[in-house]
Amino acid sequence: QKEVEQDPGPLSVPEGAIVSLNCTYSNSAFQYFMWYRQYSRKGPELLMYTYSSGNKEDGRFTAQVDKSSKYISLFIRDSQPSDSATYLCAMISGDKIIFGKGTRLHILP
Amino acid sequence: NAGVTQTPKFQVLKTGQSMTLQCAQDMNHNSMYWYRQDPGMGLRLIYYSASEGTTDKGEVPNGYNVSRLNKREFSLRLESAAPSQTSVYFCASSARALSSYEQYFGPGTRLTVT
Numbered sequence: 001q002k003e004v005e006q007d008p009g010p011l012s013v014p015e016g017a018i019v020s021l022n023c024t025y026s027n028s029a030f031q032y033f034m035w036y037r038q039y040s041r042k043g044p045e046l047l048m049y050t051y052s053s054g055n056k057e058d059g060r061f062t063a064q065v066d067k068s069s070k071y072i073s074l075f076i077r078d079s080q081p082s083d084s085a086t087y088l089c090a091m092i093s094g095d096k097i098i099f100g101k102g103t104r105l106h107i108l109p
Numbered sequence: 110n111a112g113v114t115q116t117p118k119f120q121v122l123k124t125g126q127s128m129t130l131q132c133a134q135d136m137n138h139n140s141m142y143w144y145r146q147d148p149g150m151g152l153r154l155i156y157y158s159a160s161e162g163t164t165d166k167g168e169v170p171n172g173y174n175v176s177r178l179n180k181r182e183f184s185l186r187l188e189s190a191a192p193s194q195t196s197v198y199f200c201a202s203s204a205r206a207l208s209s210y211e212q213y214f215g216p217g218t219r220l221t222v223t
Contacts, residue, residue, distance in 0.1 A: 043214030101151035
């Protein structure tokens with residue numbers, strides 16, 4: 001089993017919809033959970049991080065961590081065409097950072 | 110504030126040639142990383158440096174060497190390039206405290222080995 005699993009998509013949703021992106025993981029030692037956004041031909045950009053479990057909200061974005069299920073989610077409310085990008089989850093244990101393969105998201109105008 | 114800079118942006122090499130990818134950050138971060146990104150493979154860690162003077166192998170270190178020249182600079186060297194090293198290379202730096210974390214990526218180097 002891979003340490004971090006993420007559905008590659010693509011995921012297409014209409015503008016204004018709520019988007020749900022998810023990752024599962026197998027290593028219970030992961031402590032930091034992050035979401036990155038990557039536009040085409042650009043470097044990844046850290047969107048949100050969560051230390052341990054719980055929820056975190058930043059504007060239209062909400063990150064959730066469920067350590068009991070080893071499952072993390074990123075919700076995007078009122079999705080915009082500018083949200084179209086690849087979203088990568090990542091997790092840290094010690095000095096080790098593991099990335100998911102990313103989900104391609106298309107917001108349809 | 111430049112963040113993380115990488116040079117060059119593009120490079121074409123012939124098999125067997127060598128080159129060094131340069132990376133610098135101006136955020137006083139202790140940790141720096143080199144990743145490669147290939148279609149369908151996501152980001153894979155090549156080497157990282159948790160602090161000045163230390164380097165460690167990541168997931169795919171074969172064929173690469175690194176140097177943490179000082180706190181700002183972390184270079185990646187390909188001694189004898191192979192077509193399998195055709196990829197987009199990203200440098201990143203990070204800082205972490207108990208409940209805070211920040212990481213920034215450079216713009217990437219697109220390398221083609223023929």
